[in-house]
Amino acid sequence: MTGINHKTAPVAFRARFVFADAEVTEALSAIRTLPGVDECLLLSTCNRTEVYTHTSHDPSAAVVQRALCDLKRLPAISSSACMALDGAGAVQHAFRVAAGLESMVVGEAQILGQVRRAYETARDRGVTGPVLNRLMQLAIAAGKRVRRETPLGARSVSAAHAAMSACRQVLGSIAGRRILIVGAGEMAALVVKVFTAAGARIAVVANRTLDGAHLLAGRAGARPVSLTELPSVTTEIDAMIVAVGALDPILRHDHVRVAAGRIPPLVIVDLGVPRGVEAEVAALPGVMVYDMDALSDVLPSIPSDAVTAAERIVDDAADRFMRWYASRAAEPIIAALRHRAERIAEQTYAQLWPRLPLLDARSQGMVRAAMHTALRRLLHGPTVRLRETAADGEVLQLARELFDLNGDVEGDHS
Incomplete structure (x- = not known):
């Protein structure tokens, strides 16, 4: 296994290596043709881009890293920004990732679905085989057990929960607070669910297309607006959650300039990878910006017994795989x-x-x-x-x- 994640590189760097769904097939084909690679899988999320391979003779981690750079048309990257594991270490890592133990928001549920989709994509493209099939099937099963049988699974946390914690840190209670959501996709829908359950009011949904904004706004009882209307609605809200990433930032300095000097400050949480908020926004007085890297600091600590229970399941499943592999x-x-x-x-x-x-x-x-x-x-x-x-x-x-x-x-x- 080789790749980058939130422990090895900041969000701005990770964003350069995010593979959209439409790019994954080309990437899998390129990796599969590397000398010695018999099976491969690409897991790409906002917090990690990792390549899992089974090889007849090991290509160096640098070869796989070079392939990722070539696919993204980027110069070579420093090995210090990457993680490289093999053998039992790679197996243990795969199981920990599926269980949510390696997530920025430890225990978050979304990663299990992302692992499953990455596996299904690679399998359907014919680039997995008996080893990665077994590895991923056992990792997914272990991830389900962690969520079903341990306190870690009962926490039900996600990036949306981290965004809510950030808002509470600045605003205190968010009950009745007016929230603007930028985006209308899966993450935006999760933000609506989490914030609404906590008593916040989803006041505005902004999106590139009004059709997308209308759909989510209708479910949330919010006002749909286009991105060009953001300056006119900024004064009406207490917090913005940017739930979409883009090559060029969606939320710009001029969108929120009217919030300068506010007390309490306007809270902006950027869940986008690449970043959805222009860097200059954080310099505005009266505006507090959290990006993905900052969110890990605002969540409550995780009970050690929850982690221990999850690790027991992971260790047992990883050991089962290693015994099978040796057999x-x-x-x-x-x-x-x-x-x-x-x-x-x-x-x-x-x-x-x-x-x-x-x-x-x-x-x-x-x-x-x-x-x-x-x-x-x-x-x-x-x-x-x-x-x-x-x-x-x-x-x-x-x-x-x-x-x-x-x-x-x-x-x-x-």
Whole structure:
């Protein structure tokens, strides 16, 4: 695994590596064609862009990072801005991400859906295989368990909750406060839900297109406006939540200049990646701006028992995956052992049948089936033990010699 996230790079840097849905297919194709890459997956959210690969021989993290830069037409990036993990470390990270333990807002629910969509996209494009399929399926299942069985899942936090905490930090209670939302997508809808439940009043919804603004405003009981109308409505509201990102900032200095000198200040929370608020806005007196990087400081601390309970689930699931992954080394030997047993059974049957001329076809079939069943039962124990001890190369070599399989195992002649 290699990539950048909120722990390695600030929001302005992360924004340069966000892949929109329309860009993901090209990115997956480019990564899959890197030397040695057998499977790949790209997870790109506002807080992380991470590439998971399974390789026949490891390309360096720098090779994958270079591919990301090429896709975004950016110069090479410093390794200090990136995270690179392999083996058990990469597996543990994937499970922690799906569980929300690596999120800026720890425990947030949105990341699990984002992981699922990233996996489904890669799978549907044919760039995952048995390893990443197993990894993601177990990670998603563990993430569901964390949300269902632990206090972390009961917290029900998100970036929208963090935005609400930021508003409370400045305004005190937000009950009855007038909120303006910029954007009309999934995040904007979540902001409406969270703030309305807390007693705030969604007064205005602003969007690039009025049609989009009308749809969300209608559900929220708010006034829909276009972005050009922002200066005229700024004096009517207590807080703005910018729930959309853009290459060029949507909320500009001239939109909120009329708020200069307000007491209490106008709170602006920028949930956009790339940033939706022009940098100069934060310099206005009477305006308090929070971006994504600042939100982690305004949420209440997480009870340690909630994190511990989630980590137990994650550790158990990651261990299950590592045991499964190690067991794959035993599969060629198990296949050769079964093939040898089936061949012996068929040879024995061929020798036995001429000596039993009175048996009808049904009886012949019963004898044949009984022989194969006996062999399968005999091999069950050794097969289970081989999978359990597959990480030990000496055990696998001993099995080859014990069952005289040298030369019969797939890959021995390659």
